[in-house]
Amino acid sequence: MTPNQMIATAVLLGAFVIAAGAYGLLYCAARISDRKMIRTGGHLSYMGLCLIAFALVAFTPLHFGWKVLVAASCAIYLMIPPVTWRYLARLHREERIR
């Protein structure tokens, strides 16, 4: 790993989690406000996440195992906001019924 690759990889890893956070935030905001623009922003953030994951897998000198982990994380990040949201909504719904 060259010094330039080290910095580029670290920046991509940081951007990867930022994109995941942006996706999670916009997904929730879209669920609350039901605005198309915010929903589109959420989709774009996830697309950004996928692109960053692709760059990490294709262009960085990370070892194979870490690349698999990044790819798997990319898929898991897709599910976290909807699954968490549904879980929270169900909890609240059950609580209201009780």
Added chain:
Amino acid sequence: MYRSQRLGLKYLTASTVMFGAMVAFGLLSSIYYIWPGFLLNVFNFNTAKIVHIDGLVIWLLMGFLGAIYWFLPQELDREVEGIALAEILFWVFCAAVAVVVVVFLFVQYGSATEASMWFINQGRKYVEAPRWAALGIVAVMGVFAYNVLGTTFKARKSTGILTVLMFDLVPLVVLYLDAFPEMRNMSQDLFWWWWLVHLWVEATWEVLIGCIMAWTLIHLVGASRRVVESWLYVEVALVLGTGILGLGHHYFWIGTPRYWFAIGGFFSALEPLPLLGMVVHAVYDAGSNHLRAANRPAFYWTLAEAFGNFIGGGVWGFMMTLPQINLYSHGTQWTASHGHFAFWGAYGCGVIAVLYLALEKGRGYEGLDGRAWKWSFALLNTGMLGMVGALLVAGMDQAFYERAIGGSTWGAFLAMEGRPWFIEGMWGRFAFGLLFACGYAMLVYDLLATRRREATVSEPMAAAGS
């Protein structure tokens, strides 16, 4: 108000004072990076740094204790068991902290003898407090554990949050005992020392702040206990699931077997996942309440906690946690950037939220809203963002030139001190540190002003009552 809650307020006040000491010594430490000859032969950089980082641990610990002494009697509708002992130990704790700081300031260091370890400095980062003071901390934690367990058993009832808290007390007390062993093999010493530092911070404290934030949500936005507790179980499972073996990212370069690369890297990479779940939860709650709460300062600090934890711990951590990057980044200002951001996000913001919550309930004052808290919120967070940004630039420069190109030699280290980006980073950290200090001053002003406003409000009410 329960005696325990009054004790909680005392702890929160002491915690705010320690926060100020930490900021002051942080600023002082940052000056040495700009003028290395600053206070030469008068006051060492390492002593300033010790007070800064130990101050961090103490202000947060006091904040946690304050929060729990505040919430516990409300939770069980009864006074805390052994409260008199806890009150005595509060003063012992404060006196011990004061004596230790005075020793650090005026004695600073001693010869390599048992006596120095007992009375001056134990010499291990974060737990430098001399042995007698460390024993005092064990006593405080022991009494605290007795307070929580005794009260719960006496009340013959428990709640989900309390059950989680009671389980957490075991590692909270036991792991601190790691501050004591003397090991001459540095790898072994670091191996166990990280159990204290990492497992306190990224497991035990995470659970503790989880319990505190659960109570905060119940009192702040009237969140349903069942919902909060269910979510707490999930979060605790995820945080512990990733955080305990995430310990491995500290084992990369201390002489431990190679398998720690895989374990540490893998579990550390999973650590942002539960943090994203927390962001979703925060947005859900904020959305359910339409970003409104009676106590706006506490509400906004709670939101800052969720986002700060995600960005500081998740984003900053993931940048440098894989071994291939960590080889170059560990021990640079990059790590300092991550440490500042993660501690602030995960714990600092949470303690400030509880401070405002206790202030509102404790003084019966509902109108905390004003301009001062907004200024302190903006200055503290902008100051922190600026500091971590500046440290990140300096740290990346260090990793690039000193580590990757220079090969971590002594010459590369010295050359690094003169690099423009590093110097600018250190200036940036100092400047934003000043801004952060202004935010702290504004926070103290707001807390004191709220007291004055409360007194002004209660006087006419008292007159009307008479």
